[in-house]
Amino acid sequence: xxxxxxxxxxxxCEGVAVAALAKRFGTPLxxxxxxxxxSHYQKIAQAFGELNPLICYSVKANSNLSIxxxxxxxxxxxxxxxxxxxxxxxxxxxxxxxIVYAGVGKTEPEIAAALQAGIPMFNVESExxxxxxxxxxxxxxxxxxxxxxxxxxxxxxxxxxxxTGRKENKFGLSIxxxxxxxxxxxxxxxxxxxxxxxxxxxxxxxxxxxxQAIQRLGQLIAELRRQGFVIEYFNLGGGLGIIYNExxxxxxxxxxxxxIPLIKPLDCRLILEPGRFIVGNAGILVTRVQYVKRGHLKSxxxxxxxxxxxxxxxxxxxxxxxxxxxGTRRTRSVLTDxxxxxxxxxxxxxxxxxxxxxxSRDLLAVRSVGAYGMAxxxxxxxxxxxxxxxxxxxxxxxxxxxxTVSGMLAPEAALLKE
Ligand code: LLP
Numbered sequence: 101x102x103x104x105x106x107x108x109x110x111x112x113c114e115g116v117a118v119a120a121l122a123k124r125f126g127t128p129l130x131x132x133x134x135x136x137x138x139s140h141y142q143k144i145a146q147a148f149g150e151l152n153p154l155i156c157y158s159v160k161a162n163s164n165l166s167i168x169x170x171x172x173x174x175x176x177x178x179x180x181x182x183x184x185x186x187x188x189x190x191x192x193x194x195x196x197x198x199i200v201y202a203g204v205g206k207t208e209p210e211i212a213a214a215l216q217a218g219i220p221m222f223n224v225e226s227e228x229x230x231x232x233x234x235x236x237x238x239x240x241x242x243x244x245x246x247x248x249x250x251x252x253x254x255x256x257x258x259x260x261x262x263x264t265g266r267k268e269n270k271f272g273l274s275i276x277x278x279x280x281x282x283x284x285x286x287x288x289x290x291x292x293x294x295x296x297x298x299x300x301x302x303x304x305x306x307x308x309x310x311x312q313a314i315q316r317l318g319q320l321i322a323e324l325r326r327q328g329f330v331i332e333y334f335n336l337g338g339g340l341g342i343i344y345n346e347x348x349x350x351x352x353x354x355x356x357x358x359x360i361p362l363i364k365p366l367d368c369r370l371i372l373e374p375g376r377f378i379v380g381n382a383g384i385l386v387t388r389v390q391y392v393k394r395g396h397l398k399s400x401x402x403x404x405x406x407x408x409x410x411x412x413x414x415x416x417x418x419x420x421x422x423x424x425x426x427g428t429r430r431t432r433s434v435l436t437d438x439x440x441x442x443x444x445x446x447x448x449x450x451x452x453x454x455x456x457x458x459x460s461r462d463l464l465a466v467r468s469v470g471a472y473g474m475a476x477x478x479x480x481x482x483x484x485x486x487x488x489x490x491x492x493x494x495x496x497x498x499x500x501x502x503x504t505v506s507g508m509l510a511p512e513a514a515l516l517k518e
Contacts, residue, residue: 109427114492130406136382147356153370161375202306237290247295256301265300299337307358333370383470406440425463
């Protein structure tokens, strides 16, 4: 599953002791395993190998430039949702031909920048968006290729905040609306519909909702072709679930075996947009215990990482395993809440955990935070965001400097002088 292992009572990332990284780079610290990232990318690439898909890694899951470059070197494309993510792709020189652009709220400058870069396709989510893309492309003397994102109204059976393919969600277009847009686009000179996109949610642990979605879209594609439209691309989005604790998600292989027989007859180039599956298990957040408070019912370990560094537990009630970085002879298990320093009751990393009796300065690792960890970190409570380190074998490389207090203040402090 990943390359974080206990050896003689100490947690290692590949060949490097995590405690040594904490000493060298400080805490809180995100640590990633290159091997885990690459092996997960390869698992998808191999499982779908016979279809030769374009795998567009979903930048929002973890947008660190070094990680993007690593994946691009493996042949991955990128799924982006903003001009900032486009800039990240261009910064690592991924060929623009491998970038697809999703999101419900693309602005005019964002559309222009993506057209300028020469991306092959926008994933379009509404009629006004299609009209704006047509308009911007006309002004630039270009033709924008688009896939319409369908909302197939299937239940992905995941957390309500990360399900996206139900009719009550803001994402995508109903099947009748997509048909309508294909027809309207005949009159729009600067838009060329070339595909169908769908993304039904995230952390999906079974192939069943995907199968339902593909069946619905298969009918749509057949109908569109009957009406003379050419559908070259089928984009299945992302969403593959991973193991955080006791989940039993399908493997990439089992998933591919379940969906390939349905995708093949569509006779389209397949695009996939995995995020969490590639980087989720590949990262840990290393944090140091500041104080331990013993309460009546349980202990509170107050650590130096908070909800600003990792918001998933607060926002989604997400469970992340928390383990001591160094084994300890303290065998007694104590019911512990691992909480941050932020002034909110929602500021916790884990609740009711059975941990050895902790002491100040102990190190803990919060596991499987490679996806939507650092990417969702903020400066709440004016806390500089953590550093990030990428480990490959016995080598550890800083891939994002720890923010400094002065750097954090700079955009405001400069204005005090005016
Ligand atoms: N494609 C589209 C259009 C998306 O919106 C997303 C994620 C992905 C691909 C990648 O999905 P993945 O393979 O990572 O499941 N912050 C939440 C997850 C939000 C997902 C948003 N969209 C979390 O921490 O669980």
